[in-house]
Amino acid sequence: MLDSTLQETYDAVLRRNPGEPEFHQAVREVFSSLEVIQDRHPEYTDQGIITRLCEPERQIIFRVPWVDDQGTVQVNRGFRVEYNSALGPYKGGLRFHPSVNVGIVKFLGFEQIFKNSLTGLPIGGGKGGSDFDPHGRSDGEVMRFCQSFMTELHRHIGEYTDVPAGDIGVGAREIGYLFGQYKRLTNKYEAGTLTGKGLDWGGSLVRKEATGYGAAIFADEMLKARGESFDGRKVAISGSGNVAIYAAEKTAQLGGIAVTASDSSGYVVDEDGLDLELLKQIKEVERGRIAEYADRRGGRSRFVEGGSVWDVPVDIALPSATQNELDADAARTLVKNGVKAVSEGANMPCTPDAVEVFREAGIAYGPGKAANAGGVATSALEMQQNASRDAWSFDYTEGRLTDIMVGIHRTCLETAEEYGRPGDYVVGANVAGFRKVADAMIAFGVI
Ligand code: NAP
Numbered sequence: 190m191l192d193s194t195l196q197e198t199y200d201a202v203l204r205r206n207p208g209e210p211e212f213h214q215a216v217r218e219v220f221s222s223l224e225v226i227q228d229r230h231p232e233y234t235d236q237g238i239i240t241r242l243c244e245p246e247r248q249i250i251f252r253v254p255w256v257d258d259q260g261t262v263q264v265n266r267g268f269r270v271e272y273n274s275a276l277g278p279y280k281g282g283l284r285f286h287p288s289v290n291v292g293i294v295k296f297l298g299f300e301q302i303f304k305n306s307l308t309g310l311p312i313g314g315g316k317g318g319s320d321f322d323p324h325g326r327s328d329g330e331v332m333r334f335c336q337s338f339m340t341e342l343h344r345h346i347g348e349y350t351d352v353p354a355g356d357i358g359v360g361a362r363e364i365g366y367l368f369g370q371y372k373r374l375t376n377k378y379e380a381g382t383l384t385g386k387g388l389d390w391g392g393s394l395v396r397k398e399a400t401g402y403g404a405a406i407f408a409d410e411m412l413k414a415r416g417e418s419f420d421g422r423k424v425a426i427s428g429s430g431n432v433a434i435y436a437a438e439k440t441a442q443l444g445g446i447a448v449t450a451s452d453s454s455g456y457v458v459d460e461d462g463l464d465l466e467l468l469k470q471i472k473e474v475e476r477g478r479i480a481e482y483a484d485r486r487g488g489r490s491r492f493v494e495g496g497s498v499w500d501v502p503v504d505i506a507l508p509s510a511t512q513n514e515l516d517a518d519a520a521r522t523l524v525k526n527g528v529k530a531v532s533e534g535a536n537m538p539c540t541p542d543a544v545e546v547f548r549e550a551g552i553a554y555g556p557g558k559a560a561n562a563g564g565v566a567t568s569a570l571e572m573q574q575n576a577s578r579d580a581w582s583f584d585y586t587e588g589r590l591t592d593i594m595v596g597i598h599r600t601c602l603e604t605a606e607e608y609g610r611p612g613d614y615v616v617g618a619n620v621a622g623f624r625k626v627a628d629a630m631i632a633f634g635v636i
Contacts, residue, residue: 194227194234195220202243209292211512215299215537216243218556222619225608230627236635238627245298247271250291251341253319255333257326267338269317271351272298275629278349279315280305280565282356282385285363289318296512297356300536301565303622304558307597310569315351317342323358335366342367343374348381348575354568355385357511360431361397365390381575384568393571395586396564401435401534402587403563403594404507404555408532409443410598411553411614412505417529419445425503425523427451428510429472429479432534432561436507437463449498451510452479456498459483459490502526509534517542524550533557544615559597559618566593 191199202216220239227234253265268291271279281301284293294316302314321334345351355364364385372378380391388394395402405419412418422445426433429450437447446462457479464486471477471485483492499506499519506528508515512535520543523531531547532555533539539547539554547554567590574580581589601617610616 211296215296270298274313277311279351280312281316284318284356285358306622308566339370398435399567400564402439404534405439406594407560419443422504433509455494508538520546
């Protein structure tokens with residue numbers, strides 16, 4: 190239950206944004222943590238901060254026409270939600286997936302505000318994407334789509350305005366086509382306008398690894414706070430994209446054994462620990478399906494079509510595929526099997542009921558806006574390198590990422606303690622992320 194002021198604001202969100210359940214869910218999740226600060230900070234209510242945060246500063250929706258390999262005209266819809274610029278230029282990824290709609294982009298943009306605030310770096314929150322599905326499309330089709338998408342988007346972005354990056358369905362190939370078109374249209378090599386770039390043309394070492402590494406580092410910090418570690422622990426990871434692959438890599442470096450990966454067709458279990466070179470070859474180089482992993486790996490690995498990756502008994506779970514992929518039943522199975530920590534590599538992968546199951550069972554649960562902030566933090570480090578025409582080493586950049594993740598973990602714990610909810614990373618992340626943004630918004634007046 191929310192208190193009456195928050196409930197009124199939430200009712201207005203439901204009324205004004207019909208048919209956007211993921212956006213409602215993300216707002217409700219943050220509101221559930223805000224009661225603890227309302228009494229201590231009446232200025233947030235007086236200045237309408239919470240109401241203002243429920244409305245993006247700007248939403249852009251546009252047509253993306255392109256021609257496929259058969260010569261047929263295709264039309265997709267493009268989105269960019271420039272959510273909040275209190276702390277810096279709008280910053281957040283682009284998602285290309287058939288499920289993308291304005292509600293999904295708003296939920297992701299809303300989360301991004303607090304996540305970016307938690308990094309301690311000067312970045313506001315935004316998100317974008319399209320209902321375009323890159324699966325099964327040729328490079329030429331992806332290029333023509335990206336060029337058409339950027340032909341509209343370029344009017345709205347820039348290194349001091351809005352800086353997109355990758356997300357589901359948008360990796361180095363797509364960022365390359367997008368940046369190429371941006372450069373051509375603007376006649377400027379403005380590298381700081383997009384992050385996740387290739388290493389030869391303004392990208393940063395560690396950006397590819399950052400989100401997955403960060404989610405594993407956050408899990409490690411939660412375990413250490415309880416006198417535990419990754420050492421010899423079995424780890425379930427969902428997804429087999431950018432976040433999942435590097436969550437598995439950091440798991441191995443920390444002494445854990447990543448035993449699962451998945452995609453939308455099913456999951457693989459490999460009791461000997463995932464062979465990361467094989468996984469990268471299949472998913473990054475060949476753009477294949479996860480089932481091929483079990484075929485080629487042999488031994489004790491097997492592919493399970495459909496089903497839930499969370500049925501596999503493990504000590505640590507790193508959900509790294511998509512929103513609402515881990516429900517209450519899956520959470521109960523994980524708890525029954527003895528899971529100790531859950532760290533979200535994906536955005537909002539656990540349903541609210543699943544989070545409640547973890548909370549009741551006393552499981553260390555790290556919400557995505559804290560646990561997966563390493564990706565956007567390293568994007569901000571890429572922007573720093575672009576601004577100073579510099580390129581940092583892998584070790585130095587990874588050191589910065591690790592410090593940032595350790596700092597976010599500490600901030601969450603300290604804030605939760607300060608507001609009377611010790612050990613509650615959800616309250617810690619929401620309150621700490623919210624306060625910085627709210628204070629900046631008050632400083633700027635009503636704009
Ligand atoms: P990605 O490289 O495109 O990989 C996504 C993975 O998740 C793929 O294995 C995909 O399988 C699976 N997946 C996607 N939608 C699914 C669905 N509806 N059902 C089942 N499986 C699904 O994307 P990513 O960059 O790793 O992103 C994964 C998550 O992390 C997303 O929630 C994203 O918002 C979040 N995140 C990413 C970053 C980043 O830096 N990339 C930063 C912060 C948060 P299929 O190929 O079968 O679709």
